[in-house]
Amino acid sequence: MKCKLGLERCPDDILRCFPKIEQSFGVVIFGASGDLTKRKLIPALNRLFEAGILPDRFFVLGAARTNMDDEEFRSRFEAHPDFLRHCSYISVDYHNPESFKSLKNTIEGFMKRINSNNLVFYLAVPPDLYIPILENLSKAGLNRKPARVVIEKPFGKDLESARKLEDTLQKHFQEDQIFRIDHYLGKETVQNILVFRFANFIFEEIWNNKFVDHVQITMAEDIGVEHRAGYFENVGLLRDIFQNHMLQVFALIAMEPPSSFNGENFRNERVKLLRSIRPLPVKELENWIVRGQYGRGVVNGKEVPAYKEEPGVAEDSNVETFVAMKLFVDNWRWSGVPFYLRAGKRLCRKITEVAVVFKKIPHSIFAGVPSDELEPNTIVFTIQPNEGISLEFQVKRPCPGMFPQLLSMDFKYENYFGVKLPDAYERLLLDVILGDATLFMRRDDLEVSWELLDPVLKAWEDDPVRFSLNIYPAGTWGPKEADLLIERDGRKWRKL
Numbered sequence: 001m002k003c004k005l006g007l008e009r010c011p012d013d014i015l016r017c018f019p020k021i022e023q024s025f026g027v028v029i030f031g032a033s034g035d036l037t038k039r040k041l042i043p044a045l046n047r048l049f050e051a052g053i054l055p056d057r058f059f060v061l062g063a064a065r066t067n068m069d070d071e072e073f074r075s076r077f078e079a080h081p082d083f084l085r086h087c088s089y090i091s092v093d094y095h096n097p098e099s100f101k102s103l104k105n106t107i108e109g110f111m112k113r114i115n116s117n118n119l120v121f122y123l124a125v126p127p128d129l130y131i132p133i134l135e136n137l138s139k140a141g142l143n144r145k146p147a148r149v150v151i152e153k154p155f156g157k158d159l160e161s162a163r164k165l166e167d168t169l170q171k172h173f174q175e176d177q178i179f180r181i182d183h184y185l186g187k188e189t190v191q192n193i194l195v196f197r198f199a200n201f202i203f204e205e206i207w208n209n210k211f212v213d214h215v216q217i218t219m220a221e222d223i224g225v226e227h228r229a230g231y232f233e234n235v236g237l238l239r240d241i242f243q244n245h246m247l248q249v250f251a252l253i254a255m256e257p258p259s260s261f262n263g264e265n266f267r268n269e270r271v272k273l274l275r276s277i278r279p280l281p282v283k284e285l286e287n288w289i290v291r292g293q294y295g296r297g298v299v300n301g302k303e304v305p306a307y308k309e310e311p312g313v314a315e316d317s318n319v320e321t322f323v324a325m326k327l328f329v330d331n332w333r334w335s336g337v338p339f340y341l342r343a344g345k346r347l348c349r350k351i352t353e354v355a356v357v358f359k360k361i362p363h364s365i366f367a368g369v370p371s372d373e374l375e376p377n378t379i380v381f382t383i384q385p386n387e388g389i390s391l392e393f394q395v396k397r398p399c400p401g402m403f404p405q406l407l408s409m410d411f412k413y414e415n416y417f418g419v420k421l422p423d424a425y426e427r428l429l430l431d432v433i434l435g436d437a438t439l440f441m442r443r444d445d446l447e448v449s450w451e452l453l454d455p456v457l458k459a460w461e462d463d464p465v466r467f468s469l470n471i472y473p474a475g476t477w478g479p480k481e482a483d484l485l486i487e488r489d490g491r492k493w494r495k496l
């Protein structure tokens with residue numbers, strides 16, 4: 001089938017298929033001296049530039065406390081020299097309204113030059129700076145439409161702080177100006193879950209408790225905390241991954257079909273699903289959730305230190321780098337189907353996948369092959385790396401008897417389309433500039449996920465002895481308690 005552009009096959013650089021932005025625009029990045037700006041934001045904007053999507057007139061203004069000039073700012077990035085000519089830098093004090101007055105003057109100068117008031121503020125700063133920045137933007141009158149503001153996770157520390165942040169956002173900006181980014185929603189393979197489920201008839205019919213035994217979602221990283229200890233020590237893995245990426249992927253796997261793929265319908269269904277998750281029982285939390293922290297170990301053949309030995313981490317840190325949990329969705333479709341989720345740092349390798357594991361056959365007709373020894377059908381969404389979808393099923397081995405063997409029929413994006421998938425930030429920044437919030441979170445997304453996780457965080461904090469960390473050697477699949485979590489139910493984590 002030809003795509004909307006009339007193409008049979010995708011071009012090598014898929015970004016060339018995205019519509020060119022016609023209107024001039026400006027992006028102001030707070031925290032422009034930081035990690036996210038260097039690793040994700042500037043590279044993404046540069047790729048959009050190189051793909052010819054950006055208009056002739058645009059500006060990127062970096063803002064942070066560090067003193068530096070435009071040249072020094074530009075020299076931090078590996079980017080096209082013509083793109084870098086659009087980038088400048090201004091030093092700001094996030095807490096000082098006077099500083100925002102001079103920021104405003106600078107921005108107005110740029111806006112005159114590009115003859116546009118199409119402006120995006122990107123808050124790439126530690127979360128405790130969001131509120132002062134939002135308030136100072138408002139005091140300076142920089143919150144007027146069509147300005148948009150992008151905020152990064154973690155959206156608060158708990159339900160109360162998330163609500164405070166949301167109240168501040170909504171006091172100074174209207175909902176269509178607010179973009180709460182979860183970069184997992186910008187991943188091509190995460191969006192593909194929707195196409196797989198809702199553009200195929202055969203799978204949706206079996207996507208329920210009559211056919212599905214359980215679902216496993218794994219977000220494993222081989223890296224440790226790296227240079228982000230300052231951030232991670234205040235956050236931990238539950239807030240870093242589960243409150244956002246994990247629950248959003250979970251919602252896409254389990255939600256009902258929206259009547260159309262537009263911002264509100266899609267977001268309504270996502271939130272409806274999140275609201276159907278059964279609250280975790282605090283009294284017997286140990287049976288539902290496991291927290292771990294990496295010790296020393298060997299990852300990819302290299303010896304690595306324990307989390308507590310990483311620079312910037314407290315020697316007695318009680319911060320989790322691994323979480324596994326079991327959830328149920330209390331609705332007609334999923335009643336009785338457990339969802340097992342796990343994520344962690346310094347695990348064996350980087351892999352993110354969702355496996356929908358179907359029930360075993362009820363009876364085996366093959367002599368010597370008991371039905372419960374036949375591995376079940378599984379549909380696997382590999383979100384990264386080697387992005388694709390696999391269907392695991394039994395086939396007859398080519399021998400005289402009737403011996404089944406499990407094999408996997410694999411679709412890999414790279415083999416079929418032969419294209420490099422766009423980075424999530426490329427896609428999402430484009431959407432922000434175009435003002436399309438479909439792939440962004442809403443206030444209720446955040447509140448419902450905090451409602452689920454808040455009691456857990458509180459229980460952990462109130463009783464650190466009962467919920468002490470399970471140390472796992474780096475380079476393994478987490479603590480043995482995580483294995484027990486699923487094995488108690490007669491199931492096993494998939495071997496990845």
Ligand SMILES: NC(=O)C1=CN([C@@H]2O[C@H](COP(=O)(O)OP(=O)(O)OC[C@H]3O[C@@H](n4cnc5c(N)ncnc54)[C@H](OP(=O)(O)O)[C@@H]3O)[C@@H](O)[C@H]2O)C=CC1
Pocket residue numbers: 030031032033034035036037064065066123124125126127129152153154228231
């Ligand atoms: N890095 C990543 O991979 C990801 C980051 N995020 C989120 O993006 C945001 C930015 O992350 P990241 O770039 O890693 O953050 P950084 O720790 O690199 O901080 C960004 C900038 O904020 C300023 N800053 C840092 N600490 C303070 C402070 N205590 N007071 C005032 N200013 C400070 C610094 O600039 P200066 O000193 O010049 O003012 C720094 O360059 C965070 O909310 C993070 O959660 C989300 C997903 C991934």
Ligand SMILES: O=C1O[C@H](COP(=O)(O)O)[C@@H](O)[C@H](O)[C@H]1O
Pocket residue numbers: 221240352
């Ligand atoms: O948001 C975050 O995500 C990264 C993992 O992202 P991925 O796209 O590489 O899967 C994680 O390392 C980081 O701790 C977290 O803040």
